[in-house]
Amino acid sequence: MNNSFKSLRDTVEAIVVALLLAFVIRAFVVQAFKIPSGSMLETLQIGDHLLVSKFAYDLRLPSTVFLDTTDGKVLYQTGNPERGDIIVFKYPEDETKDFIKRVIGLPGETLEIREKVVYINGQPLDEPYTRHTKHTIEPVRDNFGPFVVPEGQYFMLGDNREASHDSRWWGSVKREKIVGKALVIYWSWGSITDIRLNRIGTLFI
Numbered sequence: 001m002n003n004s005f006k007s008l009r010d011t012v013e014a015i016v017v018a019l020l021l022a023f024v025i026r027a028f029v030v031q032a033f034k035i036p037s038g039s040m041l042e043t044l045q046i047g048d049h050l051l052v053s054k055f056a057y058d059l060r061l062p063s064t065v066f067l068d069t070t071d072g073k074v075l076y077q078t079g080n081p082e083r084g085d086i087i088v089f090k091y092p093e094d095e096t097k098d099f100i101k102r103v104i105g106l107p108g109e110t111l112e113i114r115e116k117v118v119y120i121n122g123q124p125l126d127e128p129y130t131r132h133t134k135h136t137i138e139p140v141r142d143n144f145g146p147f148v149v150p151e152g153q154y155f156m157l158g159d160n161r162e163a164s165h166d167s168r169w170w171g172s173v174k175r176e177k178i179v180g181k182a183l184v185i186y187w188s189w190g191s192i193t194d195i196r197l198n199r200i201g202t203l204f205i
Contacts, residue, residue, distance in 0.1 A: 039165065041160040044100070083120075111147050
């Protein structure tokens with residue numbers, strides 16, 4: 001075997017191994033996600049790039065080798081979403097899109113919003129992360145429910161309450177549609193000249 005052929009074979013093997021590792025990591029471990037809107041301000045900024053833990057709640061088999069879906073068979077349940085978790089999930093009205101919101105209502109709980117204040121089972125919820133930009137009161141947006149969260153589902157809200165399209169409009173999210181839990185901001189910028197170094201490394205665990 002001449003050196004040039006051996007060198008080519010080694011290069012091909014390295015590429016194949018790298019691609020396999022990338023597939024395994026993306027399928028089972030983490031997935032990258034970019035924040036496209038301001039629905040989670042101030043917690044998440046437009047231009048934040050996150051790594052999302054795909055095994056925070058379930059270890060799944062991918063449905064297919066080439067298509068990224070969240071409906072693969074659950075091999076092992078690693079945990080349950082908790083109130084306050086920031087999660088990525090398939091948008092219920094168009095599952096080709098991923099959304100990111102905060103878990104507010106858990107299965108079986110009665111959730112109600114009265115004049116912007118969230119109540120869980122009749123008790124007001126302390127939400128220091130919320131952002132309110134409008135003082136007017138509107139139905140659905142600021143007065144909602146009461147709503148009993150179905151078993152196996154989660155009620156999701158954006159932190160930027162007056163600028164978030166969330167469970168108030170399209171209902172709760174089924175557990176099997178959850179992609180994963182926000183883990184860390186690995187990159188953040190507003191533009192090529194606005195790199196937000198202070199946000200890189202922000203953890204959500």
